[in-house]
Amino acid sequence: MPWATAFTKRLGVNFPIALAPMAGVAGGALAAAVSEAGGFGIVAGGYAKQEQFLPEIEKVKQGTGRPWGIGFLTWALERNPRALDAALEHAPAAVFLSCGDPRPFAGIVHDAGARLICQVTSLPEAALALEAGADVLVAQGQEAGGHGDSRRGTFSLVPAVVDLARSVPVLAAGAVADGRGLVAALALGAAGVLVGTRFYAATEALGHPAAKARLVMASGEDTVRTRLFDIVRDTGWPERYPGRALRNRLYETWAGREEALRAHLDEIRPAYQAAAAAGDFDTAVIWAGEGLDLVHDVQPAGEILRQMVSDAQACLARVNAIHRPPQKRQRNTEEDDWAW
Amino acid sequence: MPWATAFTKRLGVNFPIALAPMAGVAGGALAAAVSEAGGFGIVAGGYAKQEQFLPEIEKVKQGTGRPWGIGFLTWALERNPRALDAALEHAPAAVFLSCGDPRPFAGIVHDAGARLICQVTSLPEAALALEAGADVLVAQGQEAGGHGDSRRGTFSLVPAVVDLARSVPVLAAGAVADGRGLVAALALGAAGVLVGTRFYAATEALGHPAAKARLVMASGEDTVRTRLFDIVRDTGWPERYPGRALRNRLYETWAGREEALRAHLDEIRPAYQAAAAAGDFDTAVIWAGEGLDLVHDVQPAGEILRQMVSDAQACLARVNAIHRPPQKRQRNTEEDDWAW
Numbered sequence: 001m002p003w004a005t006a007f008t009k010r011l012g013v014n015f016p017i018a019l020a021p022m023a024g025v026a027g028g029a030l031a032a033a034v035s036e037a038g039g040f041g042i043v044a045g046g047y048a049k050q051e052q053f054l055p056e057i058e059k060v061k062q063g064t065g066r067p068w069g070i071g072f073l074t075w076a077l078e079r080n081p082r083a084l085d086a087a088l089e090h091a092p093a094a095v096f097l098s099c100g101d102p103r104p105f106a107g108i109v110h111d112a113g114a115r116l117i118c119q120v121t122s123l124p125e126a127a128l129a130l131e132a133g134a135d136v137l138v139a140q141g142q143e144a145g146g147h148g149d150s151r152r153g154t155f156s157l158v159p160a161v162v163d164l165a166r167s168v169p170v171l172a173a174g175a176v177a178d179g180r181g182l183v184a185a186l187a188l189g190a191a192g193v194l195v196g197t198r199f200y201a202a203t204e205a206l207g208h209p210a211a212k213a214r215l216v217m218a219s220g221e222d223t224v225r226t227r228l229f230d231i232v233r234d235t236g237w238p239e240r241y242p243g244r245a246l247r248n249r250l251y252e253t254w255a256g257r258e259e260a261l262r263a264h265l266d267e268i269r270p271a272y273q274a275a276a277a278a279g280d281f282d283t284a285v286i287w288a289g290e291g292l293d294l295v296h297d298v299q300p301a302g303e304i305l306r307q308m309v310s311d312a313q314a315c316l317a318r319v320n321a322i323h324r325p326p327q328k329r330q331r332n333t334e335e336d337d338w339a340w
Numbered sequence: 341m342p343w344a345t346a347f348t349k350r351l352g353v354n355f356p357i358a359l360a361p362m363a364g365v366a367g368g369a370l371a372a373a374v375s376e377a378g379g380f381g382i383v384a385g386g387y388a389k390q391e392q393f394l395p396e397i398e399k400v401k402q403g404t405g406r407p408w409g410i411g412f413l414t415w416a417l418e419r420n421p422r423a424l425d426a427a428l429e430h431a432p433a434a435v436f437l438s439c440g441d442p443r444p445f446a447g448i449v450h451d452a453g454a455r456l457i458c459q460v461t462s463l464p465e466a467a468l469a470l471e472a473g474a475d476v477l478v479a480q481g482q483e484a485g486g487h488g489d490s491r492r493g494t495f496s497l498v499p500a501v502v503d504l505a506r507s508v509p510v511l512a513a514g515a516v517a518d519g520r521g522l523v524a525a526l527a528l529g530a531a532g533v534l535v536g537t538r539f540y541a542a543t544e545a546l547g548h549p550a551a552k553a554r555l556v557m558a559s560g561e562d563t564v565r566t567r568l569f570d571i572v573r574d575t576g577w578p579e580r581y582p583g584r585a586l587r588n589r590l591y592e593t594w595a596g597r598e599e600a601l602r603a604h605l606d607e608i609r610p611a612y613q614a615a616a617a618a619g620d621f622d623t624a625v626i627w628a629g630e631g632l633d634l635v636h637d638v639q640p641a642g643e644i645l646r647q648m649v650s651d652a653q654a655c656l657a658r659v660n661a662i663h664r665p666p667q668k669r670q671r672n673t674e675e676d677d678w679a680w
Binding site for chain 1: 341343344345356462463464481482483491492493494495496497499500503514515516518520521523524525526527528529559560561629630631633634652653655656659660662663664
């Protein structure tokens with residue numbers, strides 16, 4: 001049975017679960033699988049390069065007839081605004097913008113008949129997105145994988161943004177990786193969740209199989225927010241945005257020694273590029289969030305979504321039982337009691 | 341109607357809400373008020389100085405016949421272990437330990453017939469507390485006010501600790517400040533919540549009225565984790581524990597200039613002590629967590645607790661309605677829909 005929130009109604013989907021548009025991971029196949037399962041798949045438009053995202057848009061259109069979206073880094077769109085027009089020609093249900101001022105692009109998105117989803121990491125950013133006329137806000141806590149200038153935790157940011165946004169639905173992002181997280185986000189006032197890391201470990205995700213295997217093995221405590229990988233990769237990320245990634249040998253070698261790293265880039269950068277191409281993640285980066293403790297396997301995205309919904313239903317039943325304990329239940333000894 | 345969780349059963353209380361033992365704030369009057377309202381009040385034993393906490397224990401015993409606890413900083417207890425014996429003579433229902441290795445004290449607590457509550461900020465710390473035989477774990481995220489070496493967010497830490505702790509109940513701490521947070525914590529698998537900042541803004545809290553007034557005005561975004569105030573105060577906090585506090589003029593003046601600050605301590609420290617005595621919080625510290633956006637007034641602690649329970653019930657009804665939308669409800673236009 002579908003879940004009804006302001007987000008599901010606004011986007012025309014069955015479940016309040018959206019795919020985070022992870023660059024290099026959330027391609028058309030993954031987005032289509034999420035949308036087909038009743039969520040909202042968002043293709044990563046990433047660095048706003050048509051040759052990269054237009055083939056993925058073709059794939060999502062081939063893979064699903066349900067609503068899907070496209071996500072851009074706003075600072076990258078500023079450098080290539082025509083990418084937005086190229087994406088809008090394919091009639092996405094929504095455009096997702098993060099990391100930058102959405103106001104210059106809001107009118108273009110709305111004029112094309114698409115919804116505008118703005119990811120925010122603070123109350124001033126949320127106010128800016130509301131001013132831009134965002135149809136959905138995503139409140140991203142510092143637990144989230146990948147880039148962002150979040151300083152606040154998901155648990156505190158979500159209700160604060162919800163109280164500010166009033167009638168505009170808010171998705172919770174950052175460490176939402178199972179049914180418990182979905183119910184918790186809804187309890188905090190969110191109209192749904194944006195899920196990244198859990199869907200990185202999906203069969204359809206573009207990431208390297210060796211990266212997915214590391215995600216399954218790792219804990220949220222193995223992640224760190226750092227700019228180190230961006231210094232090496234030279235992808236144009238503004239300095240204000242660190243990214244949360246798995247610690248690896250490259251990180252352990254250079255963390256705290258960024259000046260020395262910069263002095264050796266002539267050697268390190270080609271070695272990094274070779275490692276990334278070869279799937280050597282002792283050197284290459286794997287972006288990942290703190291929710292990793294809850295990622296135990298690689299599954300098709302549709303299965304992940306269905307499991308999340310099913311676990312959420314069980315979670316809600318459990319919380320309801322706390323609130324309304326069974327009247328006629330036999331008293332157990334304490335040792336028999338369950339853990340809540 | 342009481343709520344039944346493993347925590348409420350284990351401690352013999354009606355609601356899964358515990359008072360954080362905030363040093364200088366959670367005195368006997370506040371703890372008694374929380375316990376009287378059906379929660380679990382924990383007196384701050386803080387720096388383990390009998391002359392400070394024994395009078396507060398007298399107050400909590402005068403104020404309530406219900407279960408209450410006492411909290412110590414473990415590193416302070418190591419310096420004065422007799423404080424634990426002095427507290428246990430008063431038969432607290434539980435001893436709360438944070439910031440240090442609980443194992444040397446666990447046997448003493450249990451031999452006295454009290455429960456052991458251990459606050460943890462990571463999975464290795466949780467494993468250590470379980471090894472010590474903790475009866476309750478508190479999973480504290482980095483959003484929490486006051487001291488701690490938390491690196492992880494509440495939203496990701498709680499389910500990870502719950503999965504590790506299995507049959508040992510876990511309380512969520514860090515940005516839990518209203519009924520939404522209580523339901524979210526239960527959804528994440530917690531057996532209850534530990535609430536600090538919201539109870540700082542309670543009538544019975546020992547804090548200065550001017551401090552409470554600032555809490556009501558401030559946002560979670562006005563807080564920062566820093567060691568700066570401890571450099572000035574010289575309270576013996578080990579370097580690994582920063583504290584989350586409101587940014588103020590002292591902070592803005594010296595942040596990033598800690599060496600210069602140390603060089604001027606002869607002048608700054610007496611001025612700080614005078615400011616703290618006078619309630620001048622441009623200089624003196626106010627510890628506070630990211631949940632501040634949800635703190636809108638100063639109320640008696642019993643009212644705060646009752647409101648939290650009542651809001652949680654409404655929150656749960658709202659989430660249940662998302663999951664099971666009313667079958668015969670008139671379809672509204674989207675603009676009429678509520679924000680979830």
